[in-house]
Each structure stands twice: as C-alpha cells, then as structure tokens.
Amino acid sequence: MSEEKKASCCSSSEEVLKDEEVSCCSNAEEEQEPEVNCCSSSSVKEETEANATCCSSDTKRNEANQDHCCGNEQEEVSCCSSSGDVGKSEGLHVVKFEVKGMDCPSCAATIEKGLQKISGIQSVSVQYGTGRMTVAAENEFPHDQIPKHIRKLGFEAEPVDSSKNKQTYKIEGMDCGSCAMTIEKHLSKNPAVQDVQVQFSTGKMQIQHTTSAKEIVKEVGRAGFQASLEGKWGDHNQKAAKGKGISTTTLSGLFLGLGFIGSFTNIPTEFFTAFYAAAILIGGYKPARSAFYAIKSGSLDMNVLMASAAIGAALIGEWFEGAMVVWLFALGNTLQNRSIERTRESIRSLINLTPKEASVKSGNQLVLKAVEDVGIGEVIVVKPGEKIPLDGDVMTGTSSVNQAPITGESLPVDKQTGDIVYAGTVNESGSLEIEVTKLVEDTTIAKIIHLVEEAQEKRAPTQAFVDRFARVYTPIVFTLALLVMIIPPIFGFGTWGEWLYKGLALLVVACPCALVISTPVAIVSAIGNAAKNGVLIKGGTFLEKAGTIKAIAFDKTGTLTEGRPKVSEVHALGVSEDELIRVTRTIEEHSTHPIAKAITTYASERNMLAIDGEDFQAIPGKGAKAKLSGVKYFAGSPKLFEEMQVPFSEIKDRIDQLQKEGHTIVVVGTSTKVLGLIAVADTIRDITVQSIQKLKQVGMQEMVMLTGDNKGTADKIARETGVDRYFAELLPEDKVSAVKKLQAEGKNVAMVGDGINDAPALATSDLGIAMGGAGTDTAMETADIVLMADNLEKLPHTIRLSRKAMKIIKQNVWFSLVTKLAALMLIFPGVLTLWMAVLSDTGAALLVILNSMRLLRNK
Incomplete structure (x- = not known):
C-alpha cells in the first residue's frame, strides 16, 4: 500500500495498526482521503497515534481535525466498506x-x-x-x-x-448526418435521457433513459422524425403508420400543380397564390417543425435552411419559388430515404436467414418450437432443403450443407457426426439430428449481425474529415447569405428584393447534404456486400485501409496450407506397403501427435486394420514403440534409429531428398532392421493458389509467406503457391519483426493468420485479417477483417470491394464539392433560381446515394 496518501481502510477482520498517520488495510481494501483512518463495522476503537482513530459502527466522532470516526452517519470522513469500493466515502459517489x-x-x-x-x-x-x-x-x-x-x-x-435500460429505436425521416445531430441535441436536453446516440448510416438510435418508450417516440416526433422501438410492436406500428392515407409530398405537389396551371389562366392571382400557399403549408409543416427544434437545440441543418428559404420566398412574393422549394425538398427526401433504406436492408436481410421455428425432438415425436425457446442441449431435426435454425453439433446423419450465407463458400460442405453446423445455412441432402450448442442470441449469424451493425456506426477517416468540413462550411455560408441579403442594398447595389432572393438561394446551397452523405452510404453498402459474402469488415477505417494495402503477409500453417499433415509417400523395404502401414498404425494409434493422426487417418481411409499389440510407449521427441507378437517395433525419426544403430543406408538418400522438399519422415522397424519409411507433409489448400493469382490480378504488389519451417520447406511451398517472397525459421515473435521489415520498406502491410497464434503480428500490421471466423469467436473479436470461411477464397473480393469503395467515395466527394461550387458561382449572375438551387442540392444527394449503391451489386 502506498504511504503517500497517508490513508487507510480496514476490512471487517483487520485490526488497525499503530503507525504514524497510517493504519493498514487488507488487500481487498482501497486507500482513501489523506490522513484519515477507517474501521469496519465490526472494529472496536483502538488506541492509535495522533492522527489515527477507529470507531465502531454505532459511533460518530470528530474530536479534532485529524481524528475521525466512521459510523452509520458520516461527517467529513472517508470510510471504506468491507468490499473496498474505490472512493466510497463522505461526499463521493462511485459508478x-x-x-x-x-x-x-x-x-x-x-x-x-x-x-x-x-x-x-x-x-x-x-x-x-x-x-x-x-x-x-x-x-x-x-x-x-x-x-x-x-x-x-x-x-x-x-x-x-445500464444495459437493461438501453433501447434501440429505428428512426425514419433523416436525410443526412445533421438530422441525427438535431435528434441527439433535442433528446439530450430531456432530464429523463442519460445518453443518446443516433447513427444516420444505420437509421438507428441507441438511448438510455428513465421514461417510457411512448414518450421517447413522442419526443422524436416533436423533432420532426418518426421513431419506433425495435421489436414486434415497433415494426407493426411503423408499417401501420406507413399505410395511412396520402403522403404530404403528393398533396403538396398536387396543390403546386394546380397553382402552376392556374397561373396560365385568367383567374385572379390571389386564387392560384392560395394553391401555392397550401403547397408550402402542407409540404413544409414537417421541415418547419424540425427546423424549430433544430434551432432550439443549436443545430443548423437542412430543415432550417429550407424552411428559411421557403418563408423568405413567400415574404418577397415569390410564391411559386417557395412552393417549388418545399415540394422538391420533400420529394428529394422521400427518394433519398427509400434509397438509403435499401442499403440498410442489406444488413437487415441477414436477420431473415434463420428460421423462426425449430423441430425439437421430444421422445419419439417432433415438437415445433420458437427458436427463442430452444435451450442448449436440446436436439433438433433438420430435413433436406430446410434451413438450420440454431448452431449445433451433428449427432446423427450425413449431409452436404450450403454455408454460403455465413462463410461465403461457393461449394456445399459435407457434414457428418461431430461436425459443427451454423444457423442460417441450408441442409441440402440428408436429414440431420443436431444438438444445440448456442442460444439464438449467441449464434454465429447473430454475432455477425451485431458486429456489422457496430461496424456501420464507426466513422471512417474520410467521413470524419467531411463531417468536420461540413460543420465549418454550413455556418460560414449561412452567415454569407445573411450578409448578401443586407450589405449590397444598404450601399445601393440593387434592390432589397433582388439581394434577398440571392441570399435565399445561397441559404439552400449552404447545406452540404450530398457531401455529408457521400461517405457513410458507400461504407454501409460495402460492409453490407462483404457481410453477405462471408467477410466481416469491422468499420469504415478498415475498409479504407484495405484499399491502400500493397503487401500481404501470410502465415503458412493453416493459412496457405491445410494445417493438417497428410501421408505423402510410403516406401517399404522387404515387406508390403499394406503390412508397413498396419504396423505403423498399431504403434501410432495410441498417440495424439498430428503426424500419428495423419498416419492412422491414411490407414483408416484404406481399411488397413491395426494388429494386436501391447506395451505401447511414447519416446518423447523421437517417436513411439509397441510390442507386436512378442517383437518390439519402433516408429519415429531417423535420429531414433541412428541412436539404436539400426542401418538404413539404402533409404538414406531418399530420406535426405524428402526432408529437403519439406516432408517429415517416420522410419518404421525393429531394433535390428528397418521396414520402410512414411513421409508426411502439410498440403497446400486447393483455393490458395487461385486466390494468390487473383490478388496479383487486382494489383497486389507483393505476397509474403511467414513460417517457422526450414528454408527447404519454405522454398517448396513458396514455389507451389506463387508467393513472391518468404521468411523461414521464424519464432512467433520473429513474425512481428518480419512485418515491421516490410513496413520499413514503405509498404502498407496486411497480415493474414488465424487470429489467435498470430495475434502479435496481426496487431503490428496495418490491417489484421483472420481466417476461419465461423469456427472461432476469438478470430471474430481480434482481427480488423474476418474471413468467415477457413480459406482465402474471399480475400481478392474483399480487396477489390474496398478499392472500389474508396474510388466511389472520392467520386462522391468531388461531385458534391463541384456541384456546390458551380451553384455558388451561378447565384450571383442571377442564373441559378431558388428552385434550381434546391434541385441541385437534392439531386446531387440522390446521385451520390445511387452511386454508392453500386457497391451492393459488386460481385
């Protein structure tokens, strides 16, 4: 315990020690205020030095400035509970x-x-x-x-x-990020709201509050938007609300059309002006209400600017212009919202992958249950053609399962007893009995949806920059618009009406709606596309980074290769190959070593049965032995037989050759002669070579392999896979140095590994990519990008997608800026009318959204 604070706390079993200004606490206790001593409720007052006093629980005392006692009532004293919570004392609140x-x-x-x-x-x-x-x-x-x-x-x-008090709402009616800010500011002023976050890209609001859901919906409605609590009743209400009556946009457009037609007739001006006024009132009610709450909460969003422009146009007698501004703004918002909803649906569609009910085995019968009611350990039956409702292990049956919804794999995967299956995948052939291993909220697909939604809410660097730019740009142009309305006519440069009109047009141009939308919609589209193809991108930052990667470092074992050794060659001497394999299987069957498993699997696949044996023993680091028909047989490294001085000169050259090619050698024999050798090697994945070729086609500059194997093995694998370069004989910490070396060469480096053993190298690289996320929660949590399948098949698609996303984001940003600049330049010569300014703004935003949505269709 530190002596600097001169403070102490006593546990219920601890006695206060006599010490100058300090008494001792148990290890569970925390320190408190300077020069204060505290006793537990069971402590009895002790004699202490000048500055330390302890009291029982029913005593309160404060005889001198530095002589305090803690009781049920506390006065100018720091006291510790028996649990030792930090700071639990007089005048302090611990959270x-x-x-x-x-x-x-x-x-x-x-x-x-x-x-x-x-x-x-x-x-x-x-x-x-x-x-x-x-x-x-x-x-x-x-x-x-x-x-x-x-x-x-x-x-x-x-x-x-607080998680129990936190709710998620769907928000409708937001057309750009400033709308989200308006809702946040409005709700944060409500004393019943502790925390609120609104994400424009996902159309969701996370809120922690102490009031009712009905009141929250009402408050959001006051700000001019629609909210519905996520869940059955919220979705139902939302659909019901959508189906009610004719839309205000349609009604506003109808009155605008009547007014416009009336202007070509001989009817009095006041008559068709009334139609324009009706169009402004009907179509402008919602933006005006939103504008009121935006101003009230200190925001300057599109609603404020449009409402100002419409009111200003009416005041100077430009009723047609005002009505056109309102209608075009409403129409643009409607189209934008529908388009953005399509990008959001790319994630929501993942939720519909899993069935709502499962056939649960109960005795000899099947009972249909909601997936939410199925517990861990229950057995479900999935027939051919049905979707698997929950994660689990296959108990009986064999089938091929289409795992594309989870992993993106192009071919079905064979499943048999003991294999893992995932919710949302499709059982294609045989019937399966599956023991449930995860509740519905913990399934792999549930985690994918959660991580993707989190990813959409993380802002990319480009988006953060655009948002900062917009926060500066809007007030500057707004101020400029006010100056344009006032300064020129004061100095006699034109009429008030003329400059008011130009100022109003400038107000419309002041909102950088298209610019603010340019990045998040593209990122949501790209992340949604990736998720549907079995790739998890953890946020816009990593999407952008993937687009800048120039070199990729691959871990060899389990990434480029299967990670499961297989028998590559059998060479018998004086006996048949079958007999050699049967002897070796008998010896190795009692071992759990990967090489032993490779040999027993090889024998099982060829129906080569083991021989009766006894005295099975492992020889650490060298091999194993067993007694067969009274004779001791050995299976192990060549070094084992050299030590036993058993001659094997006739196969020595072959052993050396195989070892140079990266094979592991198992020599089999007795204490007097060698029966033959079995070569074991880790095989390259079928998809690895294709994936590396595709990565080169998309412009990847360098592919590097990192391995702990010897140079001979590394060179062989490098040649077979097509990687450009390798680092061999690496310890785990050496992989970090290899990544740093590549970075020192000026390259942005991605590291591909399993997300667990390669964690240091994944963390050091510019972009960590984990493989096999569907099989391990750790991989899903640790890496920046997760390939759900246990192969590299989707890596080229990921790089292509990220580069296309970056290209589209740049197109959107430049298009938005050029459109704004052109509009600003055309205002002062009088070319740009008020309704044209609205059309340029909403039209640009719509084009940006449609351009971003191309990422959804990227194959």
Missing part, C-alpha cells in the same frame, strides 16, 4: 462502467489521466483486461455525463448495470 474501444493498456492510462483532470472526479481506475472502469466523483457531479467525456477521448462507456 462502474464498461469501456469499449481500448486496444492496449496505454488506452486505459489515457482514460484515467483524461478523467482525473475533470473537476469533481476524485479517482479513476481502469482495468484494461476486464474492460471495466470505476469512477469516484463528488455527489453533485453529474455522473451520467461521464460517457460523454469518455467519448471525447475516443472510447465508449456505459454503466455496467
């Missing part, structure tokens, strides 16, 4: 949080330092290993604001017991 986003212990230190600088926070303890944080703050400090402070530091935090 525990879960922190997300930490990737190393230095992140924990950053959070601690950042929060300790905030006035009112007394102590912060962040545990990187558990992702937990304990904060002790003054009672009057608003602890519900801590997540916001954490977010400023680049992380996410939520109280450990």
Whole structure:
C-alpha cells in the first residue's frame, strides 16, 4: 500500500495498526482521503497515534481535525466498506462502467489521466483486461455525463448495470448526418435521457433513459422524425403508420400543380397564390417543425435552411419559388430515404436467414418450437432443403450443407457426426439430428449481425474529415447569405428584393447534404456486400485501409496450407506397403501427435486394420514403440534409429531428398532392421493458389509467406503457391519483426493468420485479417477483417470491394464539392433560381446515394 496518501481502510477482520498517520488495510481494501483512518463495522476503537482513530459502527466522532470516526452517519470522513469500493466515502459517489474501444493498456492510462483532470472526479481506475472502469466523483457531479467525456477521448462507456435500460429505436425521416445531430441535441436536453446516440448510416438510435418508450417516440416526433422501438410492436406500428392515407409530398405537389396551371389562366392571382400557399403549408409543416427544434437545440441543418428559404420566398412574393422549394425538398427526401433504406436492408436481410421455428425432438415425436425457446442441449431435426435454425453439433446423419450465407463458400460442405453446423445455412441432402450448442442470441449469424451493425456506426477517416468540413462550411455560408441579403442594398447595389432572393438561394446551397452523405452510404453498402459474402469488415477505417494495402503477409500453417499433415509417400523395404502401414498404425494409434493422426487417418481411409499389440510407449521427441507378437517395433525419426544403430543406408538418400522438399519422415522397424519409411507433409489448400493469382490480378504488389519451417520447406511451398517472397525459421515473435521489415520498406502491410497464434503480428500490421471466423469467436473479436470461411477464397473480393469503395467515395466527394461550387458561382449572375438551387442540392444527394449503391451489386 502506498504511504503517500497517508490513508487507510480496514476490512471487517483487520485490526488497525499503530503507525504514524497510517493504519493498514487488507488487500481487498482501497486507500482513501489523506490522513484519515477507517474501521469496519465490526472494529472496536483502538488506541492509535495522533492522527489515527477507529470507531465502531454505532459511533460518530470528530474530536479534532485529524481524528475521525466512521459510523452509520458520516461527517467529513472517508470510510471504506468491507468490499473496498474505490472512493466510497463522505461526499463521493462511485459508478462502474464498461469501456469499449481500448486496444492496449496505454488506452486505459489515457482514460484515467483524461478523467482525473475533470473537476469533481476524485479517482479513476481502469482495468484494461476486464474492460471495466470505476469512477469516484463528488455527489453533485453529474455522473451520467461521464460517457460523454469518455467519448471525447475516443472510447465508449456505459454503466455496467445500464444495459437493461438501453433501447434501440429505428428512426425514419433523416436525410443526412445533421438530422441525427438535431435528434441527439433535442433528446439530450430531456432530464429523463442519460445518453443518446443516433447513427444516420444505420437509421438507428441507441438511448438510455428513465421514461417510457411512448414518450421517447413522442419526443422524436416533436423533432420532426418518426421513431419506433425495435421489436414486434415497433415494426407493426411503423408499417401501420406507413399505410395511412396520402403522403404530404403528393398533396403538396398536387396543390403546386394546380397553382402552376392556374397561373396560365385568367383567374385572379390571389386564387392560384392560395394553391401555392397550401403547397408550402402542407409540404413544409414537417421541415418547419424540425427546423424549430433544430434551432432550439443549436443545430443548423437542412430543415432550417429550407424552411428559411421557403418563408423568405413567400415574404418577397415569390410564391411559386417557395412552393417549388418545399415540394422538391420533400420529394428529394422521400427518394433519398427509400434509397438509403435499401442499403440498410442489406444488413437487415441477414436477420431473415434463420428460421423462426425449430423441430425439437421430444421422445419419439417432433415438437415445433420458437427458436427463442430452444435451450442448449436440446436436439433438433433438420430435413433436406430446410434451413438450420440454431448452431449445433451433428449427432446423427450425413449431409452436404450450403454455408454460403455465413462463410461465403461457393461449394456445399459435407457434414457428418461431430461436425459443427451454423444457423442460417441450408441442409441440402440428408436429414440431420443436431444438438444445440448456442442460444439464438449467441449464434454465429447473430454475432455477425451485431458486429456489422457496430461496424456501420464507426466513422471512417474520410467521413470524419467531411463531417468536420461540413460543420465549418454550413455556418460560414449561412452567415454569407445573411450578409448578401443586407450589405449590397444598404450601399445601393440593387434592390432589397433582388439581394434577398440571392441570399435565399445561397441559404439552400449552404447545406452540404450530398457531401455529408457521400461517405457513410458507400461504407454501409460495402460492409453490407462483404457481410453477405462471408467477410466481416469491422468499420469504415478498415475498409479504407484495405484499399491502400500493397503487401500481404501470410502465415503458412493453416493459412496457405491445410494445417493438417497428410501421408505423402510410403516406401517399404522387404515387406508390403499394406503390412508397413498396419504396423505403423498399431504403434501410432495410441498417440495424439498430428503426424500419428495423419498416419492412422491414411490407414483408416484404406481399411488397413491395426494388429494386436501391447506395451505401447511414447519416446518423447523421437517417436513411439509397441510390442507386436512378442517383437518390439519402433516408429519415429531417423535420429531414433541412428541412436539404436539400426542401418538404413539404402533409404538414406531418399530420406535426405524428402526432408529437403519439406516432408517429415517416420522410419518404421525393429531394433535390428528397418521396414520402410512414411513421409508426411502439410498440403497446400486447393483455393490458395487461385486466390494468390487473383490478388496479383487486382494489383497486389507483393505476397509474403511467414513460417517457422526450414528454408527447404519454405522454398517448396513458396514455389507451389506463387508467393513472391518468404521468411523461414521464424519464432512467433520473429513474425512481428518480419512485418515491421516490410513496413520499413514503405509498404502498407496486411497480415493474414488465424487470429489467435498470430495475434502479435496481426496487431503490428496495418490491417489484421483472420481466417476461419465461423469456427472461432476469438478470430471474430481480434482481427480488423474476418474471413468467415477457413480459406482465402474471399480475400481478392474483399480487396477489390474496398478499392472500389474508396474510388466511389472520392467520386462522391468531388461531385458534391463541384456541384456546390458551380451553384455558388451561378447565384450571383442571377442564373441559378431558388428552385434550381434546391434541385441541385437534392439531386446531387440522390446521385451520390445511387452511386454508392453500386457497391451492393459488386460481385
């Protein structure tokens, strides 16, 4: 315990020690305020030195400034509970949080330092290993604001017991990121709301509150948007709401059309002006209401600008222009929302992959149950042609299963007893009995959906830059518009009406809607496409990084190769090959070594049965032995037979040749003669060579192999797979050095491994790619990109997709900027009318969305 703070706390079993200004605590206790000593409820008052006093639980005492006692009532004293919670003392409130986003212990230190600088926070303890944080703050400090402070530091935090109070809502009516900001600001002013986050890209709102769901929906409605709680009743209400009556956009357009037709007749001007006014009121009600709440919450979004333009146009007598602004804005929003919904549906469609019910075996009968009601250990039956409803292990039956919805694999995978199957995959041939291993919320497909939705909410660097630009651009152009309305006419340059009109057009151009949409819609589309093809991209940052990769480093075993050794050659001396294999199988059958398994599998596939044996023993590091018909037989490395001085000169050259080619040799014989050799080698995956060729076709500059094998083996595998370069005889830590060497050569490097053994190298690389995510939760959690299948088949598609996404994002950004610049230049000569300004803005946004949606169709 540190002596600097001169503080101590006592557990219920701990006695206070006599020591100057300090008494001792148990290991479970934490330190508290300076020069204060605390006793547990069972402590009895002890004689102590001048600055240390302890009291029983029913005593309260404060005889001197540095002589305090803790009782049921606390006064100017720091006291510790028996559990030793940090900071549990007079005037302090302790809250525990879960922190997300930490990737190393230095992140924990950053959070601690950042929060300790905030006035009112007394102590912060962040545990990187558990992702937990304990904060002790003054009672009057608003602890519900801590997540916001954490977010400023680049992380996410939520109280450990708050997840039950956190709800997710679908939001309709947002046409750009500024709408999301308006909702956030509006709701954050409500005292019943502790935390709110609105994601434009996913159309979802995460909110923690103490009021009813009905009140939240109502509050969002006041801000001009529609909210529905995720779940059955929310979806039902939303569909019901959609089906009601004629839309305001259609009605507004109808009145606009009547007014426009009336302007060509002899009817009084006031008559068709009334139609324009009706079009403005009907179509502009929602934007005006949203604008009111945006201004109230300090936002300057598209609704504010459009409402200002429409009202201004009406005030200067441009009723047609005002009505056209409102209608075009409403029409553009409707089209945008429908298009964006299509990109969001790319993820929601994953949810529909799994059946809602499962046939559960109950005795000799099958009972149909909702998947939510099926527990772990229950047995479900899946007939040919049906989708598998839950993750599990095959108990009986053989079949081929189409795993494309999960892994993206192009061919069905054979399944038999003991194999794992995943929810959402299709049973194509035989009937299967499956023991359920995961609840519906923990299945692989559920985790994919969760991770993809999280990925969509993570902003890419380009998006973050665009958002910062938009926050500066909009107020500048808004201010410029006001100056344009006022300054020129004051100095006699034209009429007030003329400059008011130009200022209103400038207001419309002030909202960078297309620019703000340009990045997130493209990222959502690309991540959605990847997910449907069995690739998890953890966020826009990693999508962008994948597009800049110039070199890929592959772990050899299990990545380029199968990771499962197979018998590659059998060479018998004086006996038949069958007899050699049977003897070897008998010896190796009791071993769990991968080479032993390779030999027994080889024998099983050829129906070569083992011989009766006894005295089975392993020879550590060398092989194994057994007694067959009273004779000792050995199977092991050539070194074992050299030590026993058993001659094998006639096969020595073949052994040397095979070892140079990367084979592992098992010599079989007795203590007097050699019966032959079996060569075992790790085989290259069928898809590896094709994938590497495709990666070269998409412009990858260098493919590198990292392996712990000798140079002979590495050279052979490199030649067979087509990699450009290899690093051999590497220890796990040497792989990190190899990645750093490639980075030092000026390349952006991706590392492909299994996500567990290669974790240091994955973390060091610019982009960590894990294979076989469907089989391991660790791979899904650790890497930046996860290939759900246990092969490289989808890696070329991922690189292609990311590069196309980057290309489309750049197209969108430039198109948006050029459109805005052209509109700004055309305003002052009087070429750009008010309705043309609206059309350019909404039209540009729509084109940007449609361009981004091309990523959904990328094959």
